[in-house]
Amino acid sequence: MSDDPNALLDTWAETSDYRWGFTTDIESETLPPGLDEDVIRKISAIKREPEWMLQFRLDAFAHWKTMPEPDWAHFPDRPWGPLDYQAISYYSAPKTDADRPKSLDEVDPKLLETYEKLGIPLEERAALAGVAVDAVFDSVSVATTFRDTLKEAGVIFCSFSEAVQEYPELVQKYLGSVVPSKDNFFAALNAAVFTDGSFVFVPKGVACPMELSTYFRINAMNTGQFERTLIVCDEGASVSYLEGCTAPQRDENQLHAAVVELIAETDATIKYSTIQNWYPGDEDGKGGIYNFVTKRGLCRGDRSHISWTQVETGSAITWKYPSCVLKGDDSSGEFYSVALTNMRQQADTGTKMVHIGRNTTSNIVSKGISAGHGQNTYRGLVKVRPGATNVRNFTQCDSMLMGSECGAHTFPVIEVENDTAIVEHEATTTRIGEDKIFYLNQRGLTTEEAVSMIVNGFCREVLAELPMEFAVEARKLLEVSLEDSVG
Amino acid sequence: MSLLEIRNLHATVEGVEILKGIDLTIEAGSVHSIMGPNGSGKSTLAKVLAGDEVYEVTEGAVLLDGEDLLEMEADERARSGIFMAFQYPVEIPGVSTKYFLRAAVNAVRSHRGLDPLDAVGFLKMVKERAPMVDLDPTLLDRSVNEGFSGGEKKRAEVFQMAMLEPSMCVLDETDSGLDIDALKVVADGVNALRSPDRGFVVITHYQRLLEYIVPDHVHVLVDGRIARSGGKELAFELEEKGYSWIEQGSACGC
Numbered sequence: 053m054s055d056d057p058n059a060l061l062d063t064w065a066e067t068s069d070y071r072w073g074f075t076t077d078i079e080s081e082t083l084p085p086g087l088d089e090d091v092i093r094k095i096s097a098i099k100r101e102p103e104w105m106l107q108f109r110l111d112a113f114a115h116w117k118t119m120p121e122p123d124w125a126h127f128p129d130r131p132w133g134p135l136d137y138q139a140i141s142y143y144s145a146p147k148t149d150a151d152r153p154k155s156l157d158e159v160d161p162k163l164l165e166t167y168e169k170l171g172i173p174l175e176e177r178a179a180l181a182g183v184a185v186d187a188v189f190d191s192v193s194v195a196t197t198f199r200d201t202l203k204e205a206g207v208i209f210c211s212f213s214e215a216v217q218e219y220p221e222l223v224q225k226y227l228g229s230v231v232p233s234k235d236n237f238f239a240a241l242n243a244a245v246f247t248d249g250s251f252v253f254v255p256k257g258v259a260c261p262m263e264l265s266t267y268f269r270i271n272a273m274n275t276g277q278f279e280r281t282l283i284v285c286d287e288g289a290s291v292s293y294l295e296g297c298t299a300p301q302r303d304e305n306q307l308h309a310a311v312v313e314l315i316a317e318t319d320a321t322i323k324y325s326t327i328q329n330w331y332p333g334d335e336d337g338k339g340g341i342y343n344f345v346t347k348r349g350l351c352r353g354d355r356s357h358i359s360w361t362q363v364e365t366g367s368a369i370t371w372k373y374p375s376c377v378l379k380g381d382d383s384s385g386e387f388y389s390v391a392l393t394n395m396r397q398q399a400d401t402g403t404k405m406v407h408i409g410r411n412t413t414s415n416i417v418s419k420g421i422s423a424g425h426g427q428n429t430y431r432g433l434v435k436v437r438p439g440a441t442n443v444r445n446f447t448q449c450d451s452m453l454m455g456s457e458c459g460a461h462t463f464p465v466i467e468v469e470n471d472t473a474i475v476e477h478e479a480t481t482t483r484i485g486e487d488k489i490f491y492l493n494q495r496g497l498t499t500e501e502a503v504s505m506i507v508n509g510f511c512r513e514v515l516a517e518l519p520m521e522f523a524v525e526a527r528k529l530l531e532v533s534l535e536d537s538v539g
Numbered sequence: 540m541s542l543l544e545i546r547n548l549h550a551t552v553e554g555v556e557i558l559k560g561i562d563l564t565i566e567a568g569s570v571h572s573i574m575g576p577n578g579s580g581k582s583t584l585a586k587v588l589a590g591d592e593v594y595e596v597t598e599g600a601v602l603l604d605g606e607d608l609l610e611m612e613a614d615e616r617a618r619s620g621i622f623m624a625f626q627y628p629v630e631i632p633g634v635s636t637k638y639f640l641r642a643a644v645n646a647v648r649s650h651r652g653l654d655p656l657d658a659v660g661f662l663k664m665v666k667e668r669a670p671m672v673d674l675d676p677t678l679l680d681r682s683v684n685e686g687f688s689g690g691e692k693k694r695a696e697v698f699q700m701a702m703l704e705p706s707m708c709v710l711d712e713t714d715s716g717l718d719i720d721a722l723k724v725v726a727d728g729v730n731a732l733r734s735p736d737r738g739f740v741v742i743t744h745y746q747r748l749l750e751y752i753v754p755d756h757v758h759v760l761v762d763g764r765i766a767r768s769g770g771k772e773l774a775f776e777l778e779e780k781g782y783s784w785i786e787q788g789s790a791c792g793c
């Protein structure tokens with residue numbers, strides 16, 4: 053993989069048909085608010101979808117209408133529902149360059165300052181700030197071949213819309229096979245109205261030749277509020293995928309209901325990393341994104357492996373449980389999470405590890421940090437089915453509290469139906485500790501530096517799982533997210 | 540001008556007065572030992588000097604190089620040259636000692652107008668100074684103080700002191716929990732750091748340490764006050780007669 057970010061951007065600029073993650077000749081249309089069958093037919097028509105895709109949406113919608121909006125998550129300070137689903141517009145055309153800033157000079161200097169703090173490479177800042185792409189890339193020489201490299205390896209990596217057109221048999225085979233369209237309220241809503249997302253297919257025996265990260269991160273600027281991602285690793289294949297970005301992201305849509313499905317066949321490995329920094333709302337809890345996401349991976353083949361890593365610092369409310377269904381014998385699942393809630397943010401997140409195959413193992417490391425008035429809940433399920441012999445699970449669940457107004461909660465559930473299983477759970481709750489801060493102060497470090505160091509130390513095992521270039525940014529992100537929260 | 544000047548220092552914790560009027564002047568190049576029974580306020584004095592906000596200074600003044608120390612935050616005091624070797628160093632999980640110490644060294648260097656050390660320069664300095672306290676360098680790859688033995692923690696404190704090159708060193712019971720060999724090693728490290736422009740306050744409960752770090756002055760702290768001051772012979776006298784000798788002395792007002 054080339055580690056020259058320019059090279060990656062060149063390619064991206066070059067492959068203009070993929071630029072926005074939509075099919076090229078899309079109509080620029082925005083549907084008025086409201087949701088009924090007609091709206092779904094329109095979305096499907098705009099995207100020129102085949103009949104089976106429309107049917108998938110309609111089935112999901114029919115079921116969604118019968119489902120109550122869930123309210124079981126632990127959000128003590130900030131009730132969020134019920135939402136008015138008729139007030140949302142379910143399709144808007146991607147922004148054209150005419151609507152965008154022409155250069156960095158037109159971008160809010162505060163935003164640029166944050167990019168600087170986070171250490172985002174210079175070349176990427178303009179794209180992240182939404183500057184019209186031709187203005188950004190005109191000056192960049194067209195050189196390398198990001199997409200070609202993937203193509204050569206036989207890896208398919210494209211927008212979901214494109215996949216529906218180009219690889220219908222693959223999409224049809226795997227879509228909804230891990231997160232059925234009726235799985236839960238928000239997954240059903242997503243299945244009915246999703247506009248785009250990403251599709252990855254790594255064929256038999258292929259190790260994806262590059263991290264699918266930087267490329268995606270710029271591309272991700274234009275993914276909508278109902279994203280859908282499907283990643284399939286065929287036998288013996290492997291891929292590492294990163295979604296999101298440390299740069300603060302704003303969106304006028306409050307509700308985000310994404311679905312991510314991962315499928316690992318025999319001996320396949322999928323590593324999925326997330327950095328989530330959506331707008332968290334203000335100090336008083338006004339505004340901010342509701343991030344209600346369904347993420348699930350299926351270790352379908354023997355010895356397959358799926359690993360989730362997430363750093364969640366944004367959104368007003370984060371509600372998600374990236375999970376693994378360990379079906380293949382000797383398959384393994386991992387979940388590494390940092391969730392930080394500051395101001396009035398609330399997070400109810402964790403994972404489910406469902407052990408079905410024999411000798412399956414799972415490892416859970418969750419680090420919750422609460423500051424300000426933030427509320428942070430870990431909710432986890434480790435389930436061992438009767439046929440799953442010799443299962444091993446280890447869960448480490450640590451909470452750190454900063455200040456006295458915030459809260460940390462844990463709801464671990466363990467259901468074991470096979471007595472050969474060894475399931476271990478360890479949990480700790482600590483205050484950030486004046487004594488630790490004082491010790492670092494006494495060695496000349498400011499309180500901000502001290503807090504950042506302590507928090508990063510607390511999260512070390514999780515950050516170590518991120519692709520290298522993002523680990524550095526994630527560290528800074530934690531620091532920036534906690535600025536002003538100690539005094 | 541004296542290196543450190545403490546005048547009529549009073550301090551409380553949770554409303555209870557612990558330090559009840561301390562006067563102490565430390566010249567550069569000198570070593571002062573503070574002895575005293577448990578609970579007399581030795582650690583409190585050290586932490587008040589270092590700027591621990593748990594303690595409230597209610598009266599008095601402290602000057603470092605003529606500057607008002609009490610006006611400064613703990614981190615500023617550290618950068619200005621105060622170093623305290625903790626009686627109970629805290630553990631900081633997940634933060635490598637090397638990473639932490641380089642940040643600390645560079646914070647202090649920046650205050651002194653020096654360029655930051657890069658990784659290579661830092662490691663060179665580590666290699667030079669770790670042997671001073673016979674510190675196993677692999678400890679530096681571990682989290683700060685985490686899982687260190689009692690002796691390793693104390694060595695690490697003195698090693699940090701050697702790295703940070705403070706002007707005013709306060710050692711709080713650096714001898715406690717050390718066997719005689721470790722004690723000698725730590726004492727040798729401290730002695731190697733003695734210099735004409737550096738002052739030391741060596742807090743200890745036992746006279747034993749002072750056989751190896753020979754002080755210029757000895758003060759006995761009893762109930763938040765310096766009950767007696769003298770030369771190094773005072774330490775031996777104490778060893779013979781015990782603290783009750785001084786406590787009684789101070790109780791009768793002589």
Ligand SMILES: Nc1ncnc2c1ncn2[C@@H]1O[C@H](COP(=O)(O)OP(=O)(O)O)[C@@H](O)[C@H]1O
Nearest residue numbers: 552553557576577578579580581582583584593
């Ligand atoms: N953080 C604190 N909170 C409450 N009491 C304290 C605190 N620190 C010290 N003290 C009290 O102050 C007195 C002196 O303690 P300390 O300075 O640790 O003594 P020494 O180091 O001489 O043994 C003791 O009575 C101790 O209980």
Ligand SMILES: [Mg+2]
Nearest residue numbers: 581582626712
């Ligand atoms: Mg003490």
